[in-house]
Amino acid sequence: MVLNELGARINGALQALSKESVIDSKAVDALLREICGALLESDVNVRLVHQLRENVKKQLNMDDLATSSNKRKVIQTSVYDELCRLVDPGVQPWVPRKGKQNVIMFVGLQGSGKTTSCTKLALYYKRKGMKVGLVCADTFRAGAFDQLKQNASRAHIPFYGSYSEADPVQIALEGVGKFRKDRFDLIIVDTSGRHKQETELFLEMEQIAAAVKPDNTVFVMDGTIGQAADAQARAFKESVDIGSIIITKMDGHAKGGGAISAVAATGSPIIFIGTGEHMHDLDRFSARPFISKMLGMGDLTGLVETVQDMQLDKNTDMMKNIAKGVFTLKDMRDQLQNILKMGPLGKIMGMMPGMSPEMMQGFDSDESSKKLRSYMCVFDSMTEKELASDGKIFEDEARLMRVARGSGVRLVEIQALLHQHRQFGQIVKKMGGPNGMLGKMNPQA
Ligand code: GDP
Numbered sequence: 001m002v003l004n005e006l007g008a009r010i011n012g013a014l015q016a017l018s019k020e021s022v023i024d025s026k027a028v029d030a031l032l033r034e035i036c037g038a039l040l041e042s043d044v045n046v047r048l049v050h051q052l053r054e055n056v057k058k059q060l061n062m063d064d065l066a067t068s069s070n071k072r073k074v075i076q077t078s079v080y081d082e083l084c085r086l087v088d089p090g091v092q093p094w095v096p097r098k099g100k101q102n103v104i105m106f107v108g109l110q111g112s113g114k115t116t117s118c119t120k121l122a123l124y125y126k127r128k129g130m131k132v133g134l135v136c137a138d139t140f141r142a143g144a145f146d147q148l149k150q151n152a153s154r155a156h157i158p159f160y161g162s163y164s165e166a167d168p169v170q171i172a173l174e175g176v177g178k179f180r181k182d183r184f185d186l187i188i189v190d191t192s193g194r195h196k197q198e199t200e201l202f203l204e205m206e207q208i209a210a211a212v213k214p215d216n217t218v219f220v221m222d223g224t225i226g227q228a229a230d231a232q233a234r235a236f237k238e239s240v241d242i243g244s245i246i247i248t249k250m251d252g253h254a255k256g257g258g259a260i261s262a263v264a265a266t267g268s269p270i271i272f273i274g275t276g277e278h279m280h281d282l283d284r285f286s287a288r289p290f291i292s293k294m295l296g297m298g299d300l301t302g303l304v305e306t307v308q309d310m311q312l313d314k315n316t317d318m319m320k321n322i323a324k325g326v327f328t329l330k331d332m333r334d335q336l337q338n339i340l341k342m343g344p345l346g347k348i349m350g351m352m353p354g355m356s357p358e359m360m361q362g363f364d365s366d367e368s369s370k371k372l373r374s375y376m377c378v379f380d381s382m383t384e385k386e387l388a389s390d391g392k393i394f395e396d397e398a399r400l401m402r403v404a405r406g407s408g409v410r411l412v413e414i415q416a417l418l419h420q421h422r423q424f425g426q427i428v429k430k431m432g433g434p435n436g437m438l439g440k441m442n443p444q445a
Helices: 003-019 025-041 046-059 062-067 071-087 114-127 144-154 168-181 199-212 228-239 256-266 287-294 300-309 312-323 329-341 345-350 367-380 397-407 411-431 437-441
Strands: 102-107 132-137 186-191 216-222 244-248 270-274 282-284
Touching: 003 025, 003 071, 003 287, 025 046, 025 071, 046 071, 046 256, 071 256, 071 287, 102 114, 102 199, 114 132, 114 144, 114 186, 114 216, 114 244, 114 270, 114 282, 132 144, 132 168, 168 186, 168 199, 186 199, 199 228, 216 228, 216 256, 228 256, 244 256, 256 270, 312 329, 329 367, 329 411, 367 397, 367 411, 397 411
Parallel strands: 102 186, 102 216, 132 186, 216 244, 244 270
Antiparallel strands: 270 282
16 A cells, blocks of 8 residues: 555545544554554554553543543554654654764665665755765766766756776775765765675675765665565674665555665664655655655655745846746746646645645646756747747747747747747736835835
């Protein structure tokens, strides 16, 4: 059962309880049976599910409850707290501090999303103003350095690696040494993965850890692996001192079980989850907002952070234009770019309270982002003069054809984009200007 369905089922069980006329131990048992069944289907370890059931039962003293006027709320809170405990080991996550030379080592099996997550994390901290460097100490997989190099270059992050040196310990030492000398705030070392948990892999990880002495070791785990998660997390934990966990591929088909097992097996906190293949698809993790979101209760913390990261002040030109009643194609491009930065629309909607998994259907795909990206290609094919215009300039068909050819986007879609722009432009015209709503509110604008 994937995460969305798990949330919907638990939610359903809690709502069913609200409709019960009598809430007795039988009703609580039925609720717990439904929730535990859903957790087991999501690959959560049997032992953990059993523990959850016992904990909730222990917390709910039915005799005390009989006199409570707010039984449903007490039961729901107890279930919610226990669900949070499954993904929260109660350990404060480590965070790199600016001004200190932090070293993070990434470990995980091949294909888990280690290299991708290295770059995502580097970009995350770069956006927070840190000087970040990436080191590729994976000499096992042919092409590993090229992959890291490509990702890092795209994100404009300095990197270190070697095509000729075969000793990963040597590369790690050299890379960390170089970035330390250049006074980098954060140095991320990507180590080798293997398909299986092999002795050599663990030996190599131990040697690299001994050489670079990381401040934190991040264990990367594929969120879709199901029951195998427990054994995998334990094996890594025995070999290196896992400080944090990143669970990848939590977009779409991930079951909750992998994440929950990794926490239980290592006692380390999940710090981020990977939610897609793009650089920005990395979400900070904390237990309560995660469970709230899963149950359709929203994630306001995530929403606030996303909006802050958008740097809305970049829009001042647009705001000035709108106040004047003008809305150029460039204004529209900047606006859409901001939406793109926030990630797929479904992701943003999922952070809003009241959005149940059913309501999200149709929005939680990448389709909306794909469309926006194609619009970006259209804007990229326009000249500065065209961008600064109100769109009428495209009544000239030759121009339109040129943009279609340049962007590779179909003519009808470009026409639809221009139509949307025109419609919004008309609203802006009414709002802005000296006689518009905004103009009356702020005559200086
Ligand atoms: P590594 O072998 O552990 O370094 O794994 P990679 O970083 O090469 O990732 C393996 C595959 O998983 C690649 O195709 C990535 O694009 C993909 N991947 C990584 N993280 C995510 C994620 O959060 N979501 C999705 N959908 N794919 C991911």
